[in-house]
Amino acid sequence: METILRKPDLSHFNISDHLEFHKLSYQLCLKCEPVIGDHDLIVAYGMAVDQEETVYKWLRKSEYTQKKANADHARDKTYMGMTAVVRNSMKDFDPMIRDHAVHVHNLLEVYGNVTKADYDGETADIDSLVVRLRSDAYRGSVMALGLSRWINELYDRNEEFKIYVDDATQEKVDKPAISSRAANRQTDEALRKVTNRDIALIILNGAGPYREFITPFNVLVDHYNTLVHEHYGRLHARIDITPSAIGAIPEQPFTGKPVFVLPELTLMVEREGKQIMLYPVFSEDFTVAYQNNINPGTATLIIKGIGKYAGEITTTFNIIRTV
Secondary structure, three states: OOOOOOOHHHHHHOOOHHHHHHHHHHHHHHHHHHOOOOOOHHHHHHHHHHHHHHHHHHHOOHHHHHHHHHHHHHHHHHHHHHHHHHHHHOOOOOOHHHHHHHHHHHHHHHHHHHOOOOHHHHHHHHHHHHHHHHHHHHHHHHHHHOOOOHHHHHHHHHHHHHHOOOOOHOOOOOOOOHHHHHHHHHHHHHHHHHHHHHHHHHHOOOOOOHHHHHHHHHHHHHHOOOOOOOOHHHEEEEEEOOOOEEOOOOEEEEEOOOOOOOOEEHHHHEEEEEEEEOOOOOOOOEEEEEOOOOOOOEEEEEEEEOEEEEEEEEEEEEEEOOO
Protein backbone atom coordinates (compact mmCIF):
# COMPACT_ATOMS: atom_id res chain seq x y z
CA MET A 1 0.00 0.00 0.00
CA GLU A 2 1.30 3.44 -0.92
CA THR A 3 1.82 5.55 2.21
CA ILE A 4 4.03 8.39 0.97
CA LEU A 5 4.11 10.84 -1.90
CA ARG A 6 7.22 10.42 -4.03
CA LYS A 7 9.32 13.40 -5.00
CA PRO A 8 9.65 14.38 -8.68
CA ASP A 9 13.18 15.19 -9.84
CA LEU A 10 12.02 18.61 -11.02
CA SER A 11 15.45 20.24 -11.18
CA HIS A 12 16.54 17.84 -13.93
CA PHE A 13 13.41 17.95 -16.11
CA ASN A 14 13.92 19.74 -19.41
CA ILE A 15 11.53 22.59 -20.16
CA SER A 16 9.00 20.55 -22.14
CA ASP A 17 8.93 17.60 -19.70
CA HIS A 18 8.65 20.03 -16.79
CA LEU A 19 5.52 21.63 -18.22
CA GLU A 20 4.01 18.31 -19.32
CA PHE A 21 4.50 16.80 -15.87
CA HIS A 22 2.85 19.76 -14.15
CA LYS A 23 -0.10 19.79 -16.53
CA LEU A 24 -0.79 16.12 -15.83
CA SER A 25 -0.20 16.61 -12.11
CA TYR A 26 -2.61 19.56 -12.02
CA GLN A 27 -5.31 17.55 -13.81
CA LEU A 28 -4.87 14.84 -11.19
CA CYS A 29 -5.20 17.43 -8.40
CA LEU A 30 -8.42 18.72 -9.95
CA LYS A 31 -9.81 15.20 -10.14
CA CYS A 32 -8.86 14.51 -6.53
CA GLU A 33 -9.87 17.90 -5.09
CA PRO A 34 -12.35 16.32 -2.64
CA VAL A 35 -9.51 14.15 -1.31
CA ILE A 36 -6.96 16.98 -1.17
CA GLY A 37 -9.52 19.28 0.40
CA ASP A 38 -8.02 22.69 -0.42
CA HIS A 39 -9.60 24.44 -3.39
CA ASP A 40 -7.45 27.57 -3.11
CA LEU A 41 -4.15 25.66 -3.30
CA ILE A 42 -5.30 23.83 -6.42
CA VAL A 43 -6.47 27.06 -8.07
CA ALA A 44 -3.07 28.66 -7.32
CA TYR A 45 -1.35 25.60 -8.79
CA GLY A 46 -3.45 25.87 -11.95
CA MET A 47 -2.57 29.56 -12.34
CA ALA A 48 1.14 28.75 -12.00
CA VAL A 49 0.86 25.99 -14.62
CA ASP A 50 -0.94 28.40 -16.99
CA GLN A 51 1.81 30.99 -16.48
CA GLU A 52 4.53 28.43 -17.20
CA GLU A 53 2.72 27.34 -20.37
CA THR A 54 2.47 30.97 -21.53
CA VAL A 55 6.22 31.43 -21.08
CA TYR A 56 6.92 28.09 -22.76
CA LYS A 57 4.80 28.99 -25.80
CA TRP A 58 6.68 32.28 -26.14
CA LEU A 59 9.99 30.40 -26.01
CA ARG A 60 8.76 28.04 -28.71
CA LYS A 61 8.18 30.99 -31.05
CA SER A 62 11.91 31.44 -31.35
CA GLU A 63 14.13 28.44 -32.04
CA TYR A 64 17.04 30.68 -31.11
CA THR A 65 15.58 31.43 -27.68
CA GLN A 66 14.61 27.82 -27.09
CA LYS A 67 18.15 26.66 -27.82
CA LYS A 68 19.43 29.22 -25.33
CA ALA A 69 17.09 27.87 -22.64
CA ASN A 70 18.18 24.29 -23.35
CA ALA A 71 21.85 25.30 -23.31
CA ASP A 72 21.32 26.98 -19.94
CA HIS A 73 19.68 23.81 -18.62
CA ALA A 74 22.61 21.73 -19.89
CA ARG A 75 25.23 23.87 -18.15
CA ASP A 76 23.14 23.86 -14.94
CA LYS A 77 23.08 20.05 -14.93
CA THR A 78 26.82 19.88 -15.57
CA TYR A 79 27.58 22.30 -12.74
CA MET A 80 25.34 20.39 -10.33
CA GLY A 81 26.96 17.10 -11.38
CA MET A 82 30.44 18.46 -10.76
CA THR A 83 29.53 19.84 -7.32
CA ALA A 84 27.98 16.47 -6.42
CA VAL A 85 31.26 14.72 -7.28
CA VAL A 86 33.14 17.13 -5.00
CA ARG A 87 30.67 16.66 -2.13
CA ASN A 88 30.85 12.88 -2.42
CA SER A 89 34.66 12.98 -2.49
CA MET A 90 34.62 14.81 0.86
CA LYS A 91 33.38 11.49 2.32
CA ASP A 92 36.07 9.36 0.64
CA PHE A 93 37.98 6.86 2.81
CA ASP A 94 41.28 8.30 1.55
CA PRO A 95 42.23 11.40 3.60
CA MET A 96 44.22 12.80 0.68
CA ILE A 97 41.13 12.68 -1.54
CA ARG A 98 39.10 14.33 1.20
CA ASP A 99 41.66 17.13 1.48
CA HIS A 100 41.56 17.74 -2.27
CA ALA A 101 37.76 17.75 -2.19
CA VAL A 102 37.68 20.29 0.64
CA HIS A 103 40.11 22.48 -1.31
CA VAL A 104 37.80 22.57 -4.34
CA HIS A 105 34.64 22.75 -2.22
CA ASN A 106 35.91 25.90 -0.52
CA LEU A 107 36.28 27.52 -3.94
CA LEU A 108 32.78 26.45 -4.98
CA GLU A 109 31.43 27.96 -1.77
CA VAL A 110 32.86 31.33 -2.80
CA TYR A 111 30.78 31.25 -5.98
CA GLY A 112 27.70 29.73 -4.37
CA ASN A 113 25.02 28.06 -6.48
CA VAL A 114 25.66 29.78 -9.80
CA THR A 115 22.56 28.15 -11.32
CA LYS A 116 20.41 30.54 -9.27
CA ALA A 117 22.04 33.63 -10.82
CA ASP A 118 20.61 35.43 -13.84
CA TYR A 119 21.88 34.46 -17.28
CA ASP A 120 24.68 37.04 -17.44
CA GLY A 121 25.75 36.43 -13.86
CA GLU A 122 25.93 32.66 -14.32
CA THR A 123 27.90 33.01 -17.55
CA ALA A 124 30.48 35.28 -15.90
CA ASP A 125 30.72 33.10 -12.79
CA ILE A 126 31.34 29.93 -14.84
CA ASP A 127 33.98 31.70 -16.93
CA SER A 128 35.77 32.78 -13.76
CA LEU A 129 35.37 29.41 -12.03
CA VAL A 130 36.76 27.45 -14.98
CA VAL A 131 39.83 29.70 -15.16
CA ARG A 132 40.53 29.19 -11.47
CA LEU A 133 39.98 25.42 -11.57
CA ARG A 134 42.42 25.20 -14.48
CA SER A 135 45.05 27.23 -12.64
CA ASP A 136 48.12 25.75 -10.94
CA ALA A 137 46.50 26.31 -7.54
CA TYR A 138 43.85 23.67 -8.25
CA ARG A 139 45.49 21.45 -10.88
CA GLY A 140 46.52 18.77 -8.37
CA SER A 141 43.08 18.61 -6.77
CA VAL A 142 41.32 18.53 -10.12
CA MET A 143 43.46 15.60 -11.25
CA ALA A 144 43.04 13.73 -7.95
CA LEU A 145 39.26 14.06 -8.07
CA GLY A 146 38.94 13.35 -11.80
CA LEU A 147 37.25 16.69 -12.47
CA SER A 148 38.94 17.53 -15.78
CA ARG A 149 36.14 16.18 -17.95
CA TRP A 150 33.53 17.93 -15.80
CA ILE A 151 35.37 21.23 -16.15
CA ASN A 152 35.75 20.76 -19.91
CA GLU A 153 32.06 19.92 -20.22
CA LEU A 154 31.09 22.95 -18.14
CA TYR A 155 33.27 25.19 -20.29
CA ASP A 156 31.78 23.76 -23.51
CA ARG A 157 28.19 24.13 -22.28
CA ASN A 158 28.87 27.72 -21.19
CA GLU A 159 30.40 28.56 -24.56
CA GLU A 160 27.40 26.97 -26.28
CA PHE A 161 25.09 29.15 -24.18
CA LYS A 162 26.92 32.31 -25.24
CA ILE A 163 26.11 31.54 -28.87
CA TYR A 164 22.42 31.82 -28.12
CA VAL A 165 22.47 34.92 -25.90
CA ASP A 166 19.76 37.28 -27.08
CA ASP A 167 20.56 40.72 -28.41
CA ALA A 168 18.04 43.54 -28.61
CA THR A 169 16.69 42.37 -31.97
CA GLN A 170 15.61 39.07 -30.42
CA GLU A 171 13.23 40.70 -27.93
CA LYS A 172 9.55 40.20 -28.66
CA VAL A 173 6.83 42.70 -27.95
CA ASP A 174 4.77 39.99 -26.26
CA LYS A 175 7.65 38.73 -24.10
CA PRO A 176 6.32 37.56 -20.71
CA ALA A 177 7.25 39.63 -17.70
CA ILE A 178 8.68 36.56 -15.97
CA SER A 179 11.56 34.32 -17.06
CA SER A 180 11.18 30.63 -17.79
CA ARG A 181 13.32 29.75 -14.78
CA ALA A 182 11.23 31.90 -12.44
CA ALA A 183 7.98 30.55 -13.86
CA ASN A 184 9.19 26.99 -13.33
CA ARG A 185 10.14 27.74 -9.73
CA GLN A 186 6.69 29.19 -9.04
CA THR A 187 4.99 26.10 -10.49
CA ASP A 188 7.22 23.82 -8.42
CA GLU A 189 6.41 25.81 -5.28
CA ALA A 190 2.67 25.63 -5.98
CA LEU A 191 2.89 21.85 -6.28
CA ARG A 192 4.96 21.61 -3.08
CA LYS A 193 2.23 23.43 -1.16
CA VAL A 194 -0.32 20.90 -2.36
CA THR A 195 1.86 17.86 -1.60
CA ASN A 196 3.03 19.25 1.76
CA ARG A 197 -0.60 19.57 2.80
CA ASP A 198 -1.28 16.00 1.73
CA ILE A 199 1.78 14.69 3.55
CA ALA A 200 0.61 16.40 6.74
CA LEU A 201 -2.87 14.91 6.34
CA ILE A 202 -1.41 11.44 5.69
CA ILE A 203 0.65 11.69 8.87
CA LEU A 204 -2.42 12.87 10.79
CA ASN A 205 -5.09 10.56 9.38
CA GLY A 206 -3.19 7.68 7.77
CA ALA A 207 -2.83 6.92 4.07
CA GLY A 208 -6.18 5.20 3.58
CA PRO A 209 -8.36 8.25 2.75
CA TYR A 210 -5.76 9.60 0.28
CA ARG A 211 -4.88 6.53 -1.80
CA GLU A 212 -6.99 7.89 -4.66
CA PHE A 213 -4.42 10.66 -5.04
CA ILE A 214 -1.26 8.97 -3.73
CA THR A 215 -1.18 6.01 -6.11
CA PRO A 216 -1.66 7.80 -9.47
CA PHE A 217 0.60 10.67 -8.37
CA ASN A 218 3.44 8.26 -7.56
CA VAL A 219 2.97 6.49 -10.89
CA LEU A 220 3.26 9.85 -12.65
CA VAL A 221 6.38 10.80 -10.67
CA ASP A 222 8.04 7.43 -11.33
CA HIS A 223 7.39 7.76 -15.07
CA TYR A 224 8.95 11.21 -15.40
CA ASN A 225 11.84 10.47 -13.05
CA THR A 226 12.68 7.45 -15.20
CA LEU A 227 12.56 9.59 -18.34
CA VAL A 228 14.93 12.19 -16.96
CA HIS A 229 17.39 9.60 -15.62
CA GLU A 230 17.43 7.78 -18.97
CA HIS A 231 18.03 11.10 -20.74
CA TYR A 232 20.84 11.97 -18.32
CA GLY A 233 22.41 8.59 -18.94
CA ARG A 234 22.32 9.09 -22.71
CA LEU A 235 23.70 12.60 -22.35
CA HIS A 236 26.67 11.42 -20.31
CA ALA A 237 27.18 8.04 -21.96
CA ARG A 238 30.80 7.29 -22.76
CA ILE A 239 31.85 7.73 -26.38
CA ASP A 240 33.30 4.71 -28.17
CA ILE A 241 36.68 5.58 -29.70
CA THR A 242 36.99 2.41 -31.79
CA PRO A 243 35.66 4.06 -35.00
CA SER A 244 38.32 6.78 -34.70
CA ALA A 245 40.49 7.60 -37.68
CA ILE A 246 44.18 7.43 -36.70
CA GLY A 247 46.61 9.80 -38.33
CA ALA A 248 49.47 8.18 -40.23
CA ILE A 249 52.49 7.50 -38.02
CA PRO A 250 55.76 7.98 -39.95
CA GLU A 251 58.66 5.56 -39.70
CA GLN A 252 60.77 6.14 -36.61
CA PRO A 253 64.57 5.85 -36.43
CA PHE A 254 66.16 3.13 -34.31
CA THR A 255 68.08 4.67 -31.37
CA GLY A 256 68.42 1.72 -29.02
CA LYS A 257 65.95 3.36 -26.67
CA PRO A 258 62.14 3.01 -26.47
CA VAL A 259 60.34 4.99 -29.16
CA PHE A 260 57.24 6.87 -28.03
CA VAL A 261 54.89 8.48 -30.53
CA LEU A 262 51.46 9.96 -29.90
CA PRO A 263 48.71 9.15 -32.39
CA GLU A 264 46.30 11.80 -33.64
CA LEU A 265 42.68 10.68 -33.39
CA THR A 266 39.59 12.07 -35.08
CA LEU A 267 36.12 10.74 -34.40
CA MET A 268 32.82 11.50 -36.15
CA VAL A 269 29.75 11.33 -33.89
CA GLU A 270 26.12 12.32 -34.19
CA ARG A 271 24.64 14.83 -31.77
CA GLU A 272 21.13 16.22 -32.04
CA GLY A 273 20.87 14.94 -35.59
CA LYS A 274 24.13 16.56 -36.72
CA GLN A 275 27.48 14.98 -37.55
CA ILE A 276 30.33 16.62 -35.64
CA MET A 277 34.04 15.89 -35.47
CA LEU A 278 35.76 15.21 -32.14
CA TYR A 279 39.50 15.33 -31.47
CA PRO A 280 40.31 13.22 -28.38
CA VAL A 281 43.26 14.53 -26.36
CA PHE A 282 46.05 12.31 -25.03
CA SER A 283 45.99 11.82 -21.21
CA GLU A 284 42.57 13.47 -20.92
CA ASP A 285 40.62 11.27 -23.35
CA PHE A 286 42.91 8.32 -24.05
CA THR A 287 46.10 6.57 -22.93
CA VAL A 288 48.71 4.79 -25.03
CA ALA A 289 50.67 1.62 -24.24
CA TYR A 290 53.54 0.29 -26.38
CA GLN A 291 54.86 -3.11 -27.40
CA ASN A 292 58.08 -3.95 -29.27
CA ASN A 293 58.99 -0.27 -29.50
CA ILE A 294 62.77 -0.53 -29.10
CA ASN A 295 64.29 -2.67 -31.86
CA PRO A 296 63.84 -2.28 -35.61
CA GLY A 297 60.62 -3.77 -36.87
CA THR A 298 56.93 -3.27 -36.24
CA ALA A 299 55.95 -1.57 -32.98
CA THR A 300 52.43 -1.72 -31.58
CA LEU A 301 50.35 1.04 -29.95
CA ILE A 302 47.38 0.15 -27.76
CA ILE A 303 45.06 3.13 -27.40
CA LYS A 304 42.48 3.02 -24.59
CA GLY A 305 39.71 5.52 -24.02
CA ILE A 306 39.44 7.17 -20.57
CA GLY A 307 37.12 9.74 -19.02
CA LYS A 308 34.15 10.23 -21.30
CA TYR A 309 35.71 7.91 -23.91
CA ALA A 310 35.66 4.10 -23.94
CA GLY A 311 37.03 1.34 -26.15
CA GLU A 312 40.44 0.15 -27.30
CA ILE A 313 42.26 0.48 -30.63
CA THR A 314 45.48 -1.16 -31.78
CA THR A 315 47.72 0.29 -34.49
CA THR A 316 51.35 -0.10 -35.56
CA PHE A 317 54.33 1.86 -36.80
CA ASN A 318 57.78 0.90 -38.10
CA ILE A 319 61.15 1.40 -36.48
CA ILE A 320 64.00 1.41 -38.99
CA ARG A 321 67.79 1.60 -38.99
CA THR A 322 69.00 4.81 -40.56
CA VAL A 323 72.69 3.86 -40.93
